[in-house]
Amino acid sequence: MSYTPSKGPRTLYDKVFDAHVVHKDESGSYLLYIDRHLVHEVTSPQAFEGLKDAGRKVRRRDCTLATVDHNIPTWSRKNFKSPETFIKESDSLLQVQTLQQNVKDFDVPFFGMTDARQGIVHIIGPEQGFTLPGTTVVCGDSHTSTHGAFGSLAFGIGTSEVEHVLATQTIIQAKSKNMRIFVEGKLSPGVTSKDLILHIIGVIGTAGGTGCVIEFAGEAVEELSMEARMSICNMAIEAGARAGMIKPDQITFDYVEGRPLAPKGQEWEKAVAYWNTLHTDEGAQFDYDIKIKSKDIIPTITWGTSPQDALPITASVPDPANVSDPIKKSMMEGALKYMGLKPNKPLKEISIDKVFIGSCTNARIEDLRAAAAVVKGYKKADSVKLAMVVPGSGLVKQQAEKEGLDRVFEEAGFEWREAGCSMCLGMNPDILDPEERCASTSNRNFEGRQGARSRTHLMSPAMAAAAGIKGHFVDIREFQYKDNDVPKVTIEQETEDKALQDAVYEHEKQPLPEGETVQEQEDDEVKDIPATNHKIHESPIKNGKSSSAPAGMEPFLTVNGVAAPVDKANVDTDAIIPKQFLKTIKRTGLKKGLFYEWRFTKDENGNEVSLNYILDTEPYAKSKILVVTGDNFGCGSSREHAPWALKDFGIKSIIAPSFGDIFYNNSFKNGLLPIRLPQEVILEKLYPIAQSAGSLVIDLPNQQILDSNNNVLVKHFDVEDFRKHCLVNGLDDIGITMQKEEFISKYEAKRKIEFSFLEGGSGGVKPIVGSKKSPYGNTAQEW
Ligand SMILES: CC(C)[C@H](C(=O)O)[C@@H](O)C(=O)O
Numbered sequence: 001m002s003y004t005p006s007k008g009p010r011t012l013y014d015k016v017f018d019a020h021v022v023h024k025d026e027s028g029s030y031l032l033y034i035d036r037h038l039v040h041e042v043t044s045p046q047a048f049e050g051l052k053d054a055g056r057k058v059r060r061r062d063c064t065l066a067t068v069d070h071n072i073p074t075w076s077r078k079n080f081k082s083p084e085t086f087i088k089e090s091d092s093l094l095q096v097q098t099l100q101q102n103v104k105d106f107d108v109p110f111f112g113m114t115d116a117r118q119g120i121v122h123i124i125g126p127e128q129g130f131t132l133p134g135t136t137v138v139c140g141d142s143h144t145s146t147h148g149a150f151g152s153l154a155f156g157i158g159t160s161e162v163e164h165v166l167a168t169q170t171i172i173q174a175k176s177k178n179m180r181i182f183v184e185g186k187l188s189p190g191v192t193s194k195d196l197i198l199h200i201i202g203v204i205g206t207a208g209g210t211g212c213v214i215e216f217a218g219e220a221v222e223e224l225s226m227e228a229r230m231s232i233c234n235m236a237i238e239a240g241a242r243a244g245m246i247k248p249d250q251i252t253f254d255y256v257e258g259r260p261l262a263p264k265g266q267e268w269e270k271a272v273a274y275w276n277t278l279h280t281d282e283g284a285q286f287d288y289d290i291k292i293k294s295k296d297i298i299p300t301i302t303w304g305t306s307p308q309d310a311l312p313i314t315a316s317v318p319d320p321a322n323v324s325d326p327i328k329k330s331m332m333e334g335a336l337k338y339m340g341l342k343p344n345k346p347l348k349e350i351s352i353d354k355v356f357i358g359s360c361t362n363a364r365i366e367d368l369r370a371a372a373a374v375v376k377g378y379k380k381a382d383s384v385k386l387a388m389v390v391p392g393s394g395l396v397k398q399q400a401e402k403e404g405l406d407r408v409f410e411e412a413g414f415e416w417r418e419a420g421c422s423m424c425l426g427m428n429p430d431i432l433d434p435e436e437r438c439a440s441t442s443n444r445n446f447e448g449r450q451g452a453r454s455r456t457h458l459m460s461p462a463m464a465a466a467a468g469i470k471g472h473f474v475d476i477r478e479f480q481y482k483d484n485d486v487p488k489v490t491i492e493q494e495t496e497d498k499a500l501q502d503a504v505y506e507h508e509k510q511p512l513p514e515g516e517t518v519q520e521q522e523d524d525e526v527k528d529i530p531a532t533n534h535k536i537h538e539s540p541i542k543n544g545k546s547s548s549a550p551a552g553m554e555p556f557l558t559v560n561g562v563a564a565p566v567d568k569a570n571v572d573t574d575a576i577i578p579k580q581f582l583k584t585i586k587r588t589g590l591k592k593g594l595f596y597e598w599r600f601t602k603d604e605n606g607n608e609v610s611l612n613y614i615l616d617t618e619p620y621a622k623s624k625i626l627v628v629t630g631d632n633f634g635c636g637s638s639r640e641h642a643p644w645a646l647k648d649f650g651i652k653s654i655i656a657p658s659f660g661d662i663f664y665n666n667s668f669k670n671g672l673l674p675i676r677l678p679q680e681v682i683l684e685k686l687y688p689i690a691q692s693a694g695s696l697v698i699d700l701p702n703q704q705i706l707d708s709n710n711n712v713l714v715k716h717f718d719v720e721d722f723r724k725h726c727l728v729n730g731l732d733d734i735g736i737t738m739q740k741e742e743f744i745s746k747y748e749a750k751r752k753i754e755f756s757f758l759e760g761g762s763g764g765v766k767p768i769v770g771s772k773k774s775p776y777g778n779t780a781q782e783w
């Protein structure tokens with residue numbers, strides 16, 4: 001079906017979406033072209049395996065950029081020799097090695113551990129100019145929303161979708177709703193973009209943006225630097241949104257111009273002319289329009305186990321006695337118990353054990369400058385066991401060292417580390433011990449996020465740094481900076497850009513150590529890769545079936561089985577499958593990890609003990625259906641390991657009032673059926689059956705739910721036609737999309753002319769191959 005965008009006024013999201021429609025299906029689902037695909041080691045192994053099994057290639061290597069970030073230790077790389085000697089955990093090493101092998105096999109541009117350009121995937125994209133305004137950006141990672149700060153449509157995807165994008169450079173999408181969050185007035189002194197986004201999530205809740213793309217607008221947003229805008233869009237996912245966007249402007253163009261992978265010369269001019277059209281038109285309609293007043297915002301931190309548990313620093317720990325809604329009250333009691341907090345304690349009196357300054361939310365140079373300004377001239381409080389600063393990329397690290405920030409931190413007793421995700425998630429050695437309390441600049445405070453039973457409080461870099469100095473939370477507006485010469489939140493863009501450029505080129509010019517050879521890609525080989533020189537490989541697939549279909553994509557018709565009750569809201573994917581189970585390169589074997597922290601604990605000798613969670617008792621151990629009472633099941637991370645674990649357990653369908661967007665998508669890709677029903681219907685008709693270990697029958701062809709005696713309980717549930725069609729027939733999306741080759745090629749031909757400035761992308765990135773002097777001053781083996 002050909003697609004004609006609406007002629008009337010459009011939002012920023014509408015415009016970027018419309019510009020990427022390759023095809024619109026009869027059923028109303030869209031095939032969107034993807035301009036930029038970032039890849040990391042955690043969510044890609046199974047995707048590359050799928051490609052290999054089906055004999056498929058990466059369609060656009062120039063639109064793809066890979067790095068390692070989650071698993072790598074952040075200790076000094078001065079003596080780095082190889083990942084094998086550097087990474088002690090064998091499962092982490094395996095993911096890193098697997099990506100290294102895959103980028104080699106599929107010829108994908110890659111920043112490895114000896115490359116100064118390596119870093120957290122959401123930091124390196126913008127830093128290199130790979131992320132550009134008006135583009136579609138995806139990554140197998142929920143915080144891909146970060147890139148929306150450039151006015152791009154950027155969202156996280158699951159591993160099946162990673163495979164889909166690698167093979168077809170497109171993605172199947174439904175159109176989201178338009179939400180605007182308009183921030184009136186200017187932010188007050190001492191209030192950062194992190195405070196702003198925590199405040200917003202506190203107001204709209206973690207399910208507030210479900211089904212929407214949020215445009216952040218208003219004076220306060222327009223005045224922010226790109227780095228601060230990225231922190232806001234980064235956390236749009238924490239508000240439940242598909243993506244966050246900010247219209248590109250001169251601040252955006254100044255940030256992008258001159259970056260290594262950004263368009264140059266005439267292409268730059270053409271790009272800016274187009275980017276200037278990317279704004280919401282006068283009169284465009286938003287489905288939801290929310291106003292936030294800047295003057296209401298002061299430095300903000302979280303107290304509980306969800307990012308929506310945000311409060312001004314002047315507040316006290318909330319008291320469940322003041323809450324009347326029974327679900328909210330019990331969630332609050334649970335969160336306070338987990339966090340080890342007593343109601344009504346002033347937040348400023350809560351003492352901490354550790355500080356983490358880093359993550360894709362706040363590990364850019366501006367964040368490090370803000371933190372350094374606070375600690376300069378002070379010492380870390382003795383009661384704080386560890387304060388660590390983890391730059392977001394090797395280039396941020398180099399820049400910070402040029403400015404002497406590393407020395408400022410070290411003199412204050414803070415540890416200065418190498419780039420990576422670090423303690424944001426703790427898939428690497430940086431984790432909190434049980435019950436340790438951390439002042440963290442990351443984006444998620446879920447249970448167990450930074451380590452089993454760890455306690456995370458989210459805040460801005462300046463607030464985290466000040467907590468490290470004082471040993472307890474601090475209102476940064478009351479903090480006495482010792483050295484007023486240190487920039488607090490300003491950024492000298494020019495200096496920074498120049499330094500980043502220098503770092504790349506210096507690094508590329510590194511002399512070889514004596515006797516070392518380089519098997520680097522020949523220069524003309526690089527030049528020879530025209531942006532669109534991608535071979536289109538014939539699909540080995542007939543009628544949409546693929547050998548690489550995720551295991552168990554058998555047709556879904558009717559499911560009849562035990563239903564288990566889950567009386568919770570905001571069940572995040574970290575709870576469904578904790579981080580330690582993400583280090584697999586397979587899709588199966590995750591049954592044990594499902595709801596691990598709810599099902600198991602350790603005794604005093606460190607042995608695993610069952611908590612006899614309902615799913616480990618009969619007959620629930622054979623459950624096929626979960627009946628969830630609260631909203632937002634599967635929020636948070638994009639890990640497809642969540643549906644894989646549910647499936648491994650034997651679950652075929654989950655019924656809940658609402659779902660996290662990425663989880664919802666991922667479920668369908670794996671033959672799991674998520675069903676949205678109003679909470680009152682669940683509570684009245686289905687939950688009592690689940691509580692009494694009864695069975696339910698889910699009839700997908702007729703879109704009904706029945707009891708075990710075939711009485712209809714729910715006459716109709718919604719499911720999009722296309723998804724139903726795939727599920728009922730056990731179809732593989734990639735096969736279906738490959739049959740649309742004609743449309744994809746047509747779009748690419750048009751794109752080559754209209755958006756010529758997007759051609760090239762990462763195509764010219766030279767990997768460091770073979771033995772080469774690393775930017776860290778020693779010889780390193782990259783492959
Ligand atoms: C590992 C990855 C799937 C995950 C995400 O999607 O966000 C991670 O980055 C996280 O922050 O939990």
Ligand code: SF4
Nearest residue numbers: 143359360421424425
């Ligand atoms: S949220 Fe944390 S773990 Fe996820 S990509 Fe960002 S830094 Fe890495």
